[in-house]
Amino acid sequence: MGNIVAIVGRPNVGKSTLFNRLTESKQAIVDEVSGVTRDRHYGHSFWNGRDFSVIDTGGYVINSDDIFEKEIRKQVMLAMNEANIIIFVVDVEIGITDLDETVAKMLRKINKPILVAVNKVDNNERRYDANEFYGLGLGDIYPISSINGSGTGELLDELVKHCTGEDDVEEEEIPKFAIVGRPNVGKSTLINTLIGEERNIVTPLAGTTRDSILTRYTKFKHDFYMIDTAGLRKKGKVEEDLEFYSVLRSIRSIETADVCLLLLDATRGIEHQDLNILSLILKNRKGVVLLVNKWDLVEKDQNSTTEFAKKIREKTAPFQDLPIIFVSAISKQRVFKVLETAMEVYENRMQKIPTSTLNNHMLKVIEEHPPPANKGKYIRIKFVTQLPTHAPSFAFFANLPQYIREPYKRYLENRMREQFNFTGVPIQIFFREK
Ligand code: GDP
Ligand code: GDP
Numbered sequence: 001m002g003n004i005v006a007i008v009g010r011p012n013v014g015k016s017t018l019f020n021r022l023t024e025s026k027q028a029i030v031d032e033v034s035g036v037t038r039d040r041h042y043g044h045s046f047w048n049g050r051d052f053s054v055i056d057t058g059g060y061v062i063n064s065d066d067i068f069e070k071e072i073r074k075q076v077m078l079a080m081n082e083a084n085i086i087i088f089v090v091d092v093e094i095g096i097t098d099l100d101e102t103v104a105k106m107l108r109k110i111n112k113p114i115l116v117a118v119n120k121v122d123n124n125e126r127r128y129d130a131n132e133f134y135g136l137g138l139g140d141i142y143p144i145s146s147i148n149g150s151g152t153g154e155l156l157d158e159l160v161k162h163c164t165g166e167d168d169v170e171e172e173e174i175p176k177f178a179i180v181g182r183p184n185v186g187k188s189t190l191i192n193t194l195i196g197e198e199r200n201i202v203t204p205l206a207g208t209t210r211d212s213i214l215t216r217y218t219k220f221k222h223d224f225y226m227i228d229t230a231g232l233r234k235k236g237k238v239e240e241d242l243e244f245y246s247v248l249r250s251i252r253s254i255e256t257a258d259v260c261l262l263l264l265d266a267t268r269g270i271e272h273q274d275l276n277i278l279s280l281i282l283k284n285r286k287g288v289v290l291l292v293n294k295w296d297l298v299e300k301d302q303n304s305t306t307e308f309a310k311k312i313r314e315k316t317a318p319f320q321d322l323p324i325i326f327v328s329a330i331s332k333q334r335v336f337k338v339l340e341t342a343m344e345v346y347e348n349r350m351q352k353i354p355t356s357t358l359n360n361h362m363l364k365v366i367e368e369h370p371p372p373a374n375k376g377k378y379i380r381i382k383f384v385t386q387l388p389t390h391a392p393s394f395a396f397f398a399n400l401p402q403y404i405r406e407p408y409k410r411y412l413e414n415r416m417r418e419q420f421n422f423t424g425v426p427i428q429i430f431f432r433e434k
Contacts, residue, residue, distance in 0.1 A: 003052035003163040004251060006083035008076050010099040011058065013091040014119040017146040019043065019056035022156075042251065044283045050160040053251055053284070055083065069102060076106050082248040085162050086114045087155070088138065092129050093120050096136065104136040113162040116141045117155055122148060175346040178227040178253035180281070181263030182273045186293040190263065190329035194339065195226065222343055227253045250277050259287035259345045259424070261338065266294045266326070270312050282319060282426045285391035287345040289323050289424055291338060296328040318410065321417050322424050345424035349391060353420055358384050358394070365415045374403035382434055393428035401431035 007015045023043030041056040057075045079086055088107060090100050107114050118130040121143035130143040142158065144151035179187045195217060217226055254260055260281045264274050281288045292308060305326050313320040323341050327334045362384045371379040383397040396412065398404065409429050416427065 003050065003085065004055065004083045004255065005052050005085045005087060005159065006055045006057055006079035007087045007089060008057050008079050008103065009089035010072060010097065010103070013089045013094075014146045015058040015089050016041075016056050018087070018089060018117065018119065018144070018152075019054060021146050021149060021152060022054050042280065042283075047156040048160050050163040050165055052085075052159070052163050053255065055079070055248065055251070069099060072099060072103060073106065076103055078248055080106070080110050080112065082252055084112065085159060086112060087117050087159070088114055088136075089117045089119050090133055090136070091120055092118050092126050092133075092143070095129075095132055100136065104138055108137060114138050115155060115158060118143045119146050121145050121151060174223055174225055175343065176225040176227060176256060176258045177261060177342050177346075178257035178259075179261045179263065180250050180253055180277055181293075182277070185263040185265045186329045187263055190261075190291070190293065190327075190335070190338075191226065193329045193332050193335050222339055224339075224343075227256050250280055254280050254284050254286055257286055258349060259289065259342050261289050261291055261342060263291050263293045264312075266292045266298045266308075269308075270315050275315060278316060285426050285428070287342075287349045287424045289325065289338070289341050289345055292324060292326045293329055295326040295333060296331045319426065321422060341424075348421050348423055349425045351392070351420070353386050355385050358386060361419050362396075362412070362416070365412070369411065371398075371404050371408045374400075374405070377403060379403050381431075387430075391428070392422065392425060393430065395430045395432050397432050397434040399434055401433050404431050 007019055009015050019041070023045050043054045045052060045054055057079050086107065088103060090096070116133055116136060116138050118133050118141050121127055121130050122145045127143050130141060133141045140158075142151060142155040144155055146152070179190055181187055217224055254277075262274070262277060262281065264270055278288065278290075290312065292312075298304065308326070309324045312324055313322075316322065323345065325334055325337055325341060327338060329335070363381075366381050371381065373379065377400055379398055379400050381396050381398045385395055385397075387393045387395055394416070396404075409431075412429055413427060416422065416429075
């Protein structure tokens, strides 16, 4: 399971400043999938060889001073359920407030690592003031300044102690698929169609499916796990936190999955929220298959699918090498194809390309189009190798790696995609010093 870090705390303590620092700073190298819109509240980061997702819970609620205690409670509840590690941010300038006490009281009840980050400790005098926060009864405190970065290294050192690494996870040979998408797009209907058991209660009410479960199936000659997390939502919950909630749920299943089946609603096309979920999938470097569901509702002519697919790819650019299938969960149109394709993407993501094959092909490509000289310096790439990571990543060794620019990286990625089959799979390219 992935490492999900949630940042909680009352408004104005500096949650989003800390979020930005954790996800953007040079030290915590940001995993940016180029071109994909950055979510302001969700990021991916790594420190000391451990990677983790960061959620700024504050970003999802109305951030005003007179924010209701109820709102904060809700936020903390969600974080407590969904995250593995919680950073509780407090403000040294203000000291402990009633709301801080409320949050602390909730956090004391759960058995998850909680790091108290005492923010705005911009100088040494304030370090002393920070000690007040031991009074919250949550153990060690981490005095930090999100603005100038001091103390955040210590916070991260402690944080990653609670993260699991790739090596800690047993190498599972059985693919894990997740069905993701915004509410009402047809996730539970599709699960029922694929699996053929009425395990999910399908209702037209947004997000009324049961909690996330990992279930193993042998169906259609394939052996796989299916993660059903359409999201548990009790009736009567206010609409505001709908996106926040479904984002949290999506992150959970995306982190667990190898390949995500992202559902779109054919009657609505690809929308902002769909792209957000796609961006979560790509940031987590998981495989993806786009399913245009409710295709039965669309009036079609011969070219409909081609045109529809074209429109989708325009929006997902620059990541366009992904399968798009037009399905109907209700009339069971092309549902076999869904599993076939998910399996293919899984294989694409698992493949290890022999170093000799890689060099034979890519060095030729590089020779035909070498990286442009930069500041009068010639850049030579001499060797390529696939790194031993779960998701495909490649290191290109060069004399002056720092001078290679983004467009050239894009060029290499496109040539790799032409030669090797990485459809549905985000790949990473690194340049390293020879
Ligand atoms: P949020 O509402 O908890 O997300 O808080 P923000 O990140 O929006 O920060 C609230 C205010 O505190 C902003 O004016 C920030 O510039 C300021 N702030 C955040 N971190 C620090 C810090 O480390 N030191 C100081 N002095 N101000 C900070
Ligand atoms: P979820 O919230 O994503 O799990 O969506 P549901 O599976 O609950 O479906 C929401 C609504 O869309 C329900 O009324 C379904 O019957 C309907 N629906 C789902 N798939 C299809 C489809 O392929 N075609 C049509 N016409 N309706 C669908």
